[in-house]
Structures are given as structure tokens and as C-alpha cells.
Amino acid sequence: SYDLTQPPSVSVSPGQTASITCSGDKLGDKYVCWYQQKPGQSPVLVIYQDSKRPSGIPERFSGSNSGNTATLTISGTQAMDEADYYCQAWDSSTAGYYVFGTGTKVTVL
Amino acid sequence: EVQLVQSGAEVKKPGESLKISCKGSGYSFISYWIGWVRQMPGKGLEWMGIIYPGDSDTRYSPSFQGQVTISADKSISTAYLQWSSLKASDTAMYYCARGSPTENAFDVWGQGTMVTVSS
Numbered sequence: 001s002y003d004l005t006q007p008p009s010v011s012v013s014p015g016q017t018a019s020i021t022c023s024g025d026k027l028g029d030k031y032v033c034w035y036q037q038k039p040g041q042s043p044v045l046v047i048y049q050d051s052k053r054p055s056g057i058p059e060r061f062s063g064s065n066s067g068n069t070a071t072l073t074i075s076g077t078q079a080m081d082e083a084d085y086y087c088q089a090w091d092s093s094t095a096g097y098y099v100f101g102t103g104t105k106v107t108v109l
Numbered sequence: 110e111v112q113l114v115q116s117g118a119e120v121k122k123p124g125e126s127l128k129i130s131c132k133g134s135g136y137s138f139i140s141y142w143i144g145w146v147r148q149m150p151g152k153g154l155e156w157m158g159i160i161y162p163g164d165s166d167t168r169y170s171p172s173f174q175g176q177v178t179i180s181a182d183k184s185i186s187t188a189y190l191q192w193s194s195l196k197a198s199d200t201a202m203y204y205c206a207r208g209s210p211t212e213n214a215f216d217v218w219g220q221g222t223m224v225t226v227s228s
Contacts, residue, residue: 001171033214035154042204042221043146043154048214086154090213097168098144098208098215103153 004087004101011107018074020104022087025068030089032070034063038083046085047072074106082108111135113143113205113219120225121195128191129222131205138186139163142208144215145179145190149201159208160188195226 004024012018035043047063060075087101116130144159158169162181181188203222206215
């Protein structure tokens with residue numbers, strides 16, 4: 001099976017930059033997306049195809065993917081960004097096969 | 110408005126069967142994948158499987174193959190997740206989500222169905 005590893009937690013001060021990594025073998029060869037999940041709510045897509053933002057997602061959310069690591073960056077982090085974040089990989093060679101990362105709790109101190 | 114509306118919470122006993130649903134509206138149901146995702150209490154997201162309602166092409170995560178059955182009825186724009194014999198370890202929130210072929214991601218999510226299995 002294919003595994004995606006994230007740090008369990010990331011802390012950031014308001015207004016600063018939070019970076020969340022997602023590691024997997026040859027992850028750069030796959031499409032990566034990111035979801036935000038707040039307590040008691042369904043996940044929300046914040047980044048797709050490595051670096052694209054869906055309509056309505058603030059510009060402070062950005063993504064990159066290269067080598068074995070994908071990164072979600074939140075610039076100018078706000079209190080409302082405190083949530084769990086999950087990466088997900090989609091492999092075109094096994095179309096329709098997805099895997100989620102282990103998840104990262106972002107705390108805005 | 111594009112929506113996925115899931116059936117309500119369920120409380121079942123071990124060994125019972127269950128089928129939960131996910132109804133799509135506001136878009137062409139047969140043109141997008143529908144995926145199912147498990148979230149056990151206090152834990153992360155786990156991809157269970159996915160179905161393409163247009164032709165019922167279904168794929169399962171190896172972790173869930175043989176444990177659940179995913180199906181869809183395109184005539185009523187509804188996808189299903191079912192168990193033939195529930196276990197206490199099936200207690201979790203289950204989400205359906207729309208798989209966008211252009212975004213390679215789940216772009217719309219249902220509200221979730223909580224399944225509790227307890228004797």
C-alpha cells in the first residue's frame with residue numbers, strides 16, 4: 001500500500017506562515033490535494049492538483065509538490081485557519097485510487 | 110447548488126446489516142465519481158472506495174475490499190455504502206464525496222453519517 005506521512009501538529013502565531021508537509025515515495029509524480037477539516041464539520045478542499053485553489057479559497061493558501069514531499073503553506077495565518085489538514089494523493093496510473101495522509105493539527109497560538 | 114445529502118445517523122448491533130445513502134443534486138450525477146471516506150472517532154480520514162455511477166465502475170481500497178459494498182442507482186442519483194455484518198469497529202463517521210475528474214480531488218462532501226455499532 002502507499003503511505004503518506006504528515007507531522008501530527010504544527011503551531012503558528014497569528015499573521016505568520018504555517019507549512020505542512022506530506023511525504024510519500026515519488027509523491028512528485030502524483031497529483032496532491034489538501035483538505036481542511038474543522039471540528040464537527042465535513043472536510044473542505046483547499047488545494048487541488050498540487051497548487052491550484054478552488055473558488056472561494058483565500059489566496060493565503062498555497063501548495064507545492066516535488067520529489068517525495070508536498071507542502072501546504074498558509075501565509076498570514078488567521079485564527080479561523082485552526083483545523084486539521086489532510087493531504088491526499090491521486091495516481092493517474094491507477095485512476096480512481098486515492099490515499100489520505102495521516103493528518104496535521106494546525107494550532108494558531 | 111451542488112449538494113450531497115447523506116442519510117441519518119444509525120445505531121446498530123453487531124452482526125446486523127446496514128445500507129447508508131448519499132444523494133447528489135445540482136449536477137450530472139453520472140459524470141462524477143462518488144467516493145466513501147471513513148473517520149473513526151478522533152482519528153483521520155480513510156479512503157474506502159469509489160464508484161462511477163455512469164457505468165458502476167467500482168474500486169476499493171485494499172483495506173476495505175470484501176468488508177463493504179459500494180453501489181449506485183443513477184436513476185435516483187444516489188450512491189450507497191453497505192455492510193452485511195457490522196462489527197463494533199465499524200463505529201465511525203462516514204462521508205461521501207464527489208470525485209472531480211478535472212480536479213483529481215473530492216470537491217464536494219456530504220454532511221456525514223454517524224454509524225454506531227454497540228451491543
